[in-house]
Each structure stands twice: as structure tokens, then as C-alpha cells.
Amino acid sequence: MGYEKEYDGIIVGAGHNGLIAQAYLARAGLRTLSIDKGQHAGGGLQTPEDTSLPGFFHGTHAVSLKGISSTAWFKDLELAEWGVKLVAPDPSITSIQRDGRAIVWYASAERTAESIAQFSERDAHAWKTIAAEYEDVVRELVGPEMSSPAVSLDERDRILQGSDLGRRYLKSAPLSPRQFIEDTFESDAVKAMLLYYCIIREVDVNVRDQGNIVPTFIGSRQPGELAVGGSYSLARALKHDVYAHGGHIMEQTTPRRIVVENGRAVGVELEDGTLIRARRFVASSLNPHQTFLELLGDKSTEELTQKTNDFKYQKVGQIFGVNIALKDAPDYSAAAANPDINKARLTFLGLDDPADVLRLYANADRGIVSDQVMLIGGCPTVADPTQAPPGHNSAYMWQKAPYAIDGDAKNWDKRKAQQLETVLEFWQRYAPNVGGANLLGAFATTPLDTERRFPSMQRGDLYHGWLGPGQRGVDRPFPGMRGHAVPGIDGLYLAGSSAYPGGNITGFPGYLAATQIADEVGVDRWWNPRNLWDELDPERN
Known part of the structure; x- marks a missing residue:
């Protein structure tokens, strides 16, 4: 493919959000380029074939896709026409206890409650009550909010307080998820x-003002x-x-810097010195440190630099992953x-005691792997046999x-096996x-491996x-x-x-970024996004 020296817009980072933004803007008639360091664009949407056992494909990062088929971008971009087929196993989740009992989370709240009743009749009743009370909240508010432009927290609360549904949504919000769970079950x-x-x-269970997340689940x-x-x-x-x-799409290509002239993002310089100019916008789907410190460098504003230095990453969100091939x-x-x-x-193992789960936070601070093993995983080939050889x-x-x-992430290289x-x-x-004999092969991925493969x-x-708080x-x-849009630098966006x-894997950052970019660069939007x-x-208008 012959790449051009100038495009209407350049997107740095071709994960799923970057690709979604690019697809919308390309359909709007803009000449677009995305640049990605990885071997294959798509970010965490990777299903590599086992190099030792051909025919086995492994989900090493994104495996489960929550409600993707119902999103506006999946429908707008006609991804089913491009061959995407989604299956929804039922039950969705099971949590198996040491004594052999299990909570089985079905699409039916009634059936889920039946499995919970063996642990607590009261909890079974609470589950059914919450499911009934929040079903329309999720359908009418939570989903549409994710695909609507952000508003201030005060404005959000004011609008939600104006309806019974909104007040129901906000009822448990002041609590932390932990408080809600402990008070309810x-x-x-x-x-x-x-x-x-x-x-x-990736919800911090100890942080207040998000207690309503659990009932929406x-x-x-x-x-x-x-x-x-x-x-x-x-x-x-x-x-x-x-x-x-x-x-x-330019894969296996490392960007060196986002070029800023007279306070405006005007292009991207590649590692080999090639300069590709952007007539109308540059968007980054990378993290703040990559965007504002590495790619902008001395062109970043003092405010952006300070806020980026204060930006926090999850401390218990990292995973040690094990993938296996089986007969x-x-x-x-x-x-x-x-x-x-x-x-x-999804199958949960080892979740018998909530104290074990809560200790993950202290263990993360201390840099130790929990003695009590707790796992989440699955076997995709039960629902989709195409990811392994027949049988x-x-x-x-x-x-x-x-x-x-x-204190040292490199210790994972010694601890992995x-x-x-x-x-x-x-x-x-x-x-x-x-x-x-049923186990044919296995390999592991550490948190450090994840960072090495996906620097974002x-x-x-x-x-x-x-x-x-301060980052949501x-x-x-x-x-x-x-x-x-990035304040202080015209033409630069986050996606x-x-x-x-x-x-x-929600796609909403890319979807919303594309909408704002289209409106601000003055192209006709062919899609009609909702504004809850x-x-x-x-x-309001």
C-alpha cells in the first residue's frame, strides 16, 4: 500500500477504539491514517495461534465482549456483514466453591436466585429484587449514558434526579461497592x-460514590x-x-512525536524520521504518559504535564494469565x-471468602502474589469449536x-514458570x-509481558x-x-x-471521539448518536 505524505487526520494507536474512530471518519469522507506499533492492529483484540500446537487459538487478552452486538458502532459499521459472529453462552458465569456448590449466573434472575438459595434464601430474594428494580435502569440509563457525551457531575445528578428511574439509579450511588455488597448480602x-x-x-471496591455499579451488574x-x-x-x-x-493502517510502525506548530497538532513524525502531516486533526488512543510526555514532549503544556504525572494506574487490575490446549x-x-x-x-474458582478478595489491595501495595489463589477464566471452544482442532x-x-x-516487575521473568x-x-x-494426558500444552502471560506487548x-x-475519583x-x-479534545493544543483529541x-472493550471512547471530531472539523455526520x-x-438546548 502506498502511504501518503498528508491526510485529513491521523490516529496514533490502532486498538479497537482507534479503529472505530477511524472507520466512522473514513465513512464520513475524510482521508485517514492510523499508526500502530504492534504486528497487528486491534490492541487487546488478539487471538494468536499456538506456535507449538498449530490449530489452537488462544484469547490472551480480550475474550469476553459484554453486549457488543447491541452497541451503535457495531450496527453502524455493519460489522456482522464483515463476518463478525457473536455467541452468548448461558449461563454467563459460575462461581465454584471448595465444597462443590456453585453460584450459577444465568440470563434468568430467577434461575440465578435458585442457585444462590443454597447459600442464603435472603440473598436469593435480594438478587431477584435488585434484578427487577435495575433492569430498566440499565436499559434506559446506563447503556445510553456510556454512548452519550460526558456532562459535569452536578449536571448529571440534576438531570437524573428529575425522574423516578434516575432517582432509583442514584439511590445507592453514595456507597462504595464494598459497602453495597456487605449491606445487601x-x-x-x-x-x-x-x-x-x-x-x-476494574472497579475499586473501596471507593465511595459508585455503589450503584453493583446493582447495575x-x-x-x-x-x-x-x-x-x-x-x-x-x-x-x-x-x-x-x-x-x-x-x-500503518502497522509495525513506531511514532516518535506528535508535531505541534503554533499551538496546533499538525502531524506525526515516525521513528525513522518520516513526517506525515494532518490537515484537520490528530487523535491518540494511547495512554496519557505516551501521548503527553513521550509524543508531545516539550510541546505539552505545563498543566497537561502535571496532570499526567499525577495520573494513576490500577494496582489490582493486572493479570497473570494461563492459556492451555486440551483434548x-x-x-x-x-x-x-x-x-x-x-x-x-466464565468460571470463578477460589472465591469462598470475601476477606481473600479484599486482601488483593494490600498485597498489591506490598508487591506479593496472594497465597489464596483466585481465578477467573473459561473455555471458549465449548461455545465456539473453531478455536481448536476438531475434538x-x-x-x-x-x-x-x-x-x-x-518492587521489581522483572521478577516476573523468574517467577512465571x-x-x-x-x-x-x-x-x-x-x-x-x-x-x-488431556493437557497438551500451556503457557503464561505476566503483567510485565502485557506491558511489553501493549505499551499503552x-x-x-x-x-x-x-x-x-478525578479519573472517571x-x-x-x-x-x-x-x-x-485536548485543552491547550488545537486539533488534538483522545480516542x-x-x-x-x-x-x-466497549468502543465508546472511539465512537464519541469520532462524533466530536466530525462536528468540530466540519464534516457531515452520516450517523446520528444519542444524547441521553x-x-x-x-x-438543555
């Missing part, structure tokens, strides 16, 4: 599962989905759409009582672990066939930054942003997970 099994689920979703009817062929099929479809509408899929002993356990999209399976487990062990064996041994306690996931942070909502990545609304706040308060 009595069973250790339920509490541990929900606390760990929060941490998996319970009330959500958006299915957890798996992409047939692995999550890279989504990246491949986005790339196809970009190419089909005249966009260019037969994991057969959990608990499935003897409920065969659906073997069909779950075989691929599976994975993740353990939350600190970025640095004993030992921790791999620890995870496999623990997994086999629940599924004995994850071993012996600094300190192994999959979400590109902590989602606590309208304040993401930090207070003073003008939507997705990745460090921008509003954050998250993992205008819908709830028509007099």
Missing part, C-alpha cells in the same frame, strides 16, 4: 463473587458474548471497514450436580496479581482433567488507568478535558480507553 460466596467481579471490571440483561474465531475477528472486521472506505474441555466436579457449569462463559479445546484462567513482585504450575495445580482441584497498557493496566466520568483522564467513558441528557432534559 450475607453469604460469603455471594459477597466474594461480586467483589471479585467488580475488580475484574445484577440488573443488566446485556449478554456476555464471545466472538466466533476469537476476538481478533472483531479487529479484522474493523480493519476491513477502514480499508473499504479509503483509510490506511477434552475442563470437566468440573461441581458439574455432576449441575451440568450447566461446564457451559459457562480439542483451548481454555484460559486469569489470576489477579501485582505488576511488580518485591512457578506461578504457571501453581495455577494449573489449583485449577485441577476443581477440574481434574486439566492435567495428565502501562503497568499491565488493561483499562489504561484507574477509574476512581467527565474527568477522564483528568479534570479540565473538553470532551475528547482510547484513557478517555471518557473508559472501559475495556438532551432526551431527559429537552430544555
